[in-house]
Amino acid sequence: MNGDPLDARFPFRPGSAESVEADRDKPSRKLAKTFDPAHFEERWYRTWEEEGRFQPAGPPGSPRFVMVIPPPNVTGRLHIGHAFGRTLEDILARWKRMLGYRVLWVPGTDHAGIATQMVIEKELAKQGIDRRQLGREKFVERVWAWKRDAKDTIQSQIRRLGCSLDWTRERFTLDPDLSLAVRHAFVQLYREGLIYRGRYVVNWCPRCGTAVSDLEVVHKETDGSLYHIRYDVSGVPSGAVVATTRPETMLGDTALAIHPDDPRTAKFRGKVAILPIVGRELPVIEDSILVDREFGTGVVKVTPAHDANDFASAQRYHLPEVVVIGPDGKMTAEAGEYAGLDRFEARKEIVKRLAAENRLLGADPHRISLGHCQRCDTVIEPYLSTQWFVKVGPLARPAIRAVETGEVRFVPEMWTKTYFEWMRNIHDWCISRQLWWGHRIPAFTCANGHVNVTEEDPAACETCGSEDLEQDPDVLDTWFSSQLWPFSVFGWPKKTRDLDDFYPTDVLVTGYDILFFWVARMIMAGIHFMESVPFSTVNLHGLVRLAGEKMSKTRGNVVDPLVAIDEFGADALRFTYASSATSGTTVTLDRERLAGSRSFATKLWNAARFTLSQLDGKARAGSLEGRALSLPDRWILSRLSTTVSDVNRHLAAFRFDEAAQALYGFLWHELCDGYLEMVKPVLSGGDGDENAREIARGVLERCLTDSLALAHPFMPFLTEEIWEKLTGRPGTLIVSPYPAGDPARLDPGAERAVERLRSLVTRVRNFRRERRVSPTEPVVLTVEASPEESEEIRTLEPLLRHLARLSEFRFGPPEDGAQRDVVSGVAVGLALPVGTAPADRGGVARRLSQVEGEIGELSAKLQNPAFLERAPGEIVEKTRRRLRELEERRAALGTAASE
């Protein structure tokens, strides 16, 4: 496509390959000082793939987790929105794989009939070629060539994202097997009477030259005019006035219609009108379905060939059809002097003519909802033609039931309503397309007009034996093949082992924009052809939007995920996607977020670097069982345990954002900002307690091990890179067990103690800040607490001194002039060494007013008898306790302030 010189399978950044080789020769346990994702992304992807990690492992029958990729269109490159969904899928795939499931995630691409054909037509147009000059066969060849490039590009993009797809099972909707599936499905539906051929007014795109389905028409409110036109009527001298937004279609009128019960128009009953310009006689029909008594003049022009409602009316009243607009959007010979004119030009001319003839009584401004082609934005023309349709009603009913019963569930749940709404008002589906790129309709018409619909190309007509057969030139709507995807990829209609093993799939992840196009139809097709729903959960994600101009304008084209990966690394892009995956309908991406994720990746890298340096060649507690863990040890293990269960819980609920946040908060603020700082003195301290050091190292190792595993689904590359250094088992994190929350490690006591420690440290630091004292200057802290509290604080005292950089710490009453306060329930005094006490900068006053405000609220609450009576006792007690604490604080702060 753009001459990508890279190996299509491993299209990673040039230059990285050499460094990878260099790395391999040096089995250093140290991480590079600077975090450079380009250094190892390719290496790990190659390793995983070569070692078959992306293929389902484990015996058939063991718990499995299966997804099929929503096949991207082979129209070009993936954009930043595709990469979003694929990332979420890969997070699920990796998570489930680590949980021990036999994971299969099937890759593939979609031929995307109309979209791809359009792209090639444009390419040809650049060379001044029209596809008709080329002919069908040559044209389709060109598309195939294009498809090969596009497929490679797409595949390489997905690889760089790190997606663990089983490439040995890659499929394309036009592959022979899948084409067979399409043909089989068509024939079956035809025989069941669920596919029929008929002449109807359909949505027609004059530019694409094909019919499209209702879903492919995009309605837009447009300013138009409602023209009032007078038709002569025999015996009614004033004539009849009809209102229309499309005067050019009047040339195809074959009747006027009135409502049978409308007194305004009763005078036209049984009369004959004369079509202006053309002079054709038009019967006046009475049609209560077509005519709305409330609207307009009560007289409607009937144009069967150019309006679906009029067509239906014409069927009822056996009116002739006159086609005045052709498939190219130009007026036909039937339009007489207007023949050859574009439909919109013709409108102007006809309006002019009517005005000249004094038949135009007015043109009121009118808002109309105009259909546009989803692909090329051309105004859709209702066009009378013979097309193939799927009778959807019988397919929809069981598909509705499947969702009602919960066999299929939508996440987020709100989409269920949307699904029902659409399914319960579903219309037949026009599936034939007048295109060249796609699955040819397997219908063969003989010289005598008999239609043969067969799985094998027939040699002779089934009805009359004629050997003069011609295949329908049309192809099928792309979505006709896409709807079979969850089972056609496994070889259906053949009874393959894969089909047996892997259908139905488990989860489908896709954008909500194709809920009707694809998801609903897959549910219908799955139930109909396979007798079971194609997946049990549909996770519909939002659509990606780029924030402002920050990304596109100043920084070039970040719309391509590869650009983002080059700049920030695949892990950072993935983490950004995960943390942006809220349950809303739009996902806003911007550079700042990407940069934030890259920082997070770097943070993990550096934390690992530090940890590895502490572990390298040093003894550590192998098992933590039965060891004398310190409070910080117990605290971080407790937090780890909580984080692990949170992440698992959020992933199970498809809350990738919450999962990412839990991971982020733990890793950054608890492990790095908290624990690492707390163990530094232990690790490097001169207290000679080698036992404590070993334990601390053991805890560090456990934390890093679990953090890497926990983070792996989100950030597979860098976690695997670190894992190698940590464990010496390269490329195995992907198949290592995912951490499970360990309730035995939950330790509320340790959490309380360490949180208090951290609050005390913070209080000292902000005391310094308020007094404008530098962090290195001495501060004295005194603490008055209950014996148990004091005991707990005493064990943390060295840490408290170190982290708060106290010059002095003691239990007992504050010294004179100290700032008093209550922190986590203990009374404290904060003092600067004698003589050097700069004035308080308003900190106390601010705190005091906050405290007083809250005291006011709480005491009002506690004075309210209704609250005491009706609120749960536990809440009342909590409120009392809180009030007592605040009062203590007020007292303490007040004392200091008065001095």
Next chain:
RNA sequence: GGGGGGUUAGCUCAGCGGUAGAGCGCCUGCUUUACACGCAGGAAGUCGCAGGUUCGAAACCUGCACCCCCCACCA
């Protein structure tokens, strides 16, 4: 015309019945021997408006306003 979603800190968004949260941005300090893609401290929100339910509502109910999306054959 029908249906759905939104309105919370400057920005992007979580929270959905018991003391307002995150990331980014902002302010102020800091060569604390993993990390300035860093550390520490801080400011910042009548949770769209009006009623109602409740001891208690950003969360539940009812209206209203404004935004977004989807569906629809009203000339």
